[in-house]
Amino acid sequence: MKVKITKQSQLKNIDFNNLDFGRIFTDHMLVCDFDGEKWGEYSIEPLASIPMHPATSVLHYGQAIFEGLKGYRCDNDKINIFRLRDNLKRMNISAERMQMPQFEVNGAYEAIEEFVRVERGWVPNSEQGSLYIRPFMISTDHTLKALSSKSFRFMVIACPVGFYYNKPLNIYVEKNHRRAAAGGVGYAKAAGNYAASFYPTEKAKAAGFDQVLWTDITNNFSLEELGSANFFYVKNNEIYTPALHDSILKGITRNTLIQIARAKGINVNEVEISADQFVLDLEAGVVQCMFATGTAAAVTYVDGVTIDDVKYDVSSPNFNMINQLTDDLDGYKLLKSEDTQGWNAVV
Numbered sequence: 001m002k003v004k005i006t007k008q009s010q011l012k013n014i015d016f017n018n019l020d021f022g023r024i025f026t027d028h029m030l031v032c033d034f035d036g037e038k039w040g041e042y043s044i045e046p047l048a049s050i051p052m053h054p055a056t057s058v059l060h061y062g063q064a065i066f067e068g069l070k071g072y073r074c075d076n077d078k079i080n081i082f083r084l085r086d087n088l089k090r091m092n093i094s095a096e097r098m099q100m101p102q103f104e105v106n107g108a109y110e111a112i113e114e115f116v117r118v119e120r121g122w123v124p125n126s127e128q129g130s131l132y133i134r135p136f137m138i139s140t141d142h143t144l145k146a147l148s149s150k151s152f153r154f155m156v157i158a159c160p161v162g163f164y165y166n167k168p169l170n171i172y173v174e175k176n177h178r179r180a181a182a183g184g185v186g187y188a189k190a191a192g193n194y195a196a197s198f199y200p201t202e203k204a205k206a207a208g209f210d211q212v213l214w215t216d217i218t219n220n221f222s223l224e225e226l227g228s229a230n231f232f233y234v235k236n237n238e239i240y241t242p243a244l245h246d247s248i249l250k251g252i253t254r255n256t257l258i259q260i261a262r263a264k265g266i267n268v269n270e271v272e273i274s275a276d277q278f279v280l281d282l283e284a285g286v287v288q289c290m291f292a293t294g295t296a297a298a299v300t301y302v303d304g305v306t307i308d309d310v311k312y313d314v315s316s317p318n319f320n321m322i323n324q325l326t327d328d329l330d331g332y333k334l335l336k337s338e339d340t341q342g343w344n345a346v347v
Contacts, residue, residue, distance in 0.1 A: 006046040019162040030156035042111040063139035064191040071131035081345040094188035170304040186247035221275035229294035230254040282312040289319035
C-alpha cells in the first residue's frame with residue numbers, strides 16, 4: 001500500500017462540538033482502481049478533487065454504489081470500526097447486482113483499517129459523535145454507450161460527525177411513490193435508490209414531516225423502509241419489522257439490534273405488515289414504541305406517524321425495552337461488551 005501524508009492538515013480548524021453531518025472531511029482518501037481485468041494497489045493520499053472526463057460513465061448511467069459505517073473512540077482511546085467486514089460483504093452484493101467488479105474483502109478490510117489509523121485524530125469522543133466512513137465505487141469508462149463500464153474506482157472518504165437526529169421523528173406513510181420495486185435494485189446500496197427518494201421526501205418535509213415511511217404500493221401498501229433506515233415498532237412487548245425482500249436494504253444496524261434483542265429473549269417478528277394492519281394496531285393503542293435503525297440514524301425514535309391524513313402519536317422515547325437495547329448496542333460499539341460475533345475492527 002502506498003501512503004502519502006498531507007503537508008497541511010485541517011484538523012486544527014475543526015470544532016468537534018459542532019459537527020455538521022457529512023460536510024467536514026478528513027485529510028486523506030483511500031483509492032484503488034480496476035483496469036477491466038484486476039484491481040491495482042491501494043493508496044492513501046491527500047484528499048483532492050477527482051478529474052473526470054465529461055463522458056465518464058457514472059455521470060450518465062449511474063453505475064455507483066456505496067456503504068456507510070462508523071468508527072468510535074472508546075474509553076481506552078482505541079478506535080473501533082463497527083461491523084466493517086459485514087459492510088464490505090454487503091458492498092460486494094451491491095457490486096454484483098450493479099455489474100461492477102467485486103473486491104477481495106480481506107484486502108479492503110486491512111486497507112480501511114490503515115486509512116482509519118492515519119485519520120485517528122479525526123475521530124470525535126463518544127459524547128461528540130463518531131467518524132463516518134464512506135466506501136464507494138464508481139464506473140470510470142469514457143463512453144456514452146449504454147453498457148457496463150469496464151474500469152472502476154473504489155474510494156473511501158471520512159467525516160467526523162455529530163448525531164444525525166437530535167429528536168424523535170414525525171413521519172408520513174407514503175402511498176403514491178415508492179423507493180424501489182420487486183426485481184429491482186432496492187436491496188443494493190446503489191446511488192440511484194437515494195436520488196429517486198429525494199422528490200417525495202422533500203414534499204413530505206415541506207408538509208412538516210421529518211421522513212417518509214415507504215410502502216409497496218402494489219401490495220396492500222405493505223411497510224418497507226423509513227428514509228434511509230429500517231423501521232420497527234413494538235406491540236405487546238414484541239418487536240415487529242418488515243420482512244426483508246429485494247426492495248428493502250438489509251440494514252446492518254437492523255441485523256445487530258435483532259441479534260441483541262433475540263439474545264435477551266425478546267421476540268422479533270420479521271413479517272409483512274400492511275398499512276391497514278398498522279392502522280389497526282395504532283387505533284387499538286397496542287403500539288408501545290416506534291423507531292428506526294441505520295448507520296447514520298443509530299436508533300432513532302418515532303413519536304408521530306401520519307397515515308391517510310390521520311396522525312397517531314406514540315410515546316416512543318419512554319419505552320424502556322428499546323432504551324436498554326440502544327444501551328446494549330452502544331456497549332458493543334464502544335468496546336464495553338465482549339465481542340463474540342466478530343463485529344469489531346479495533347485500531
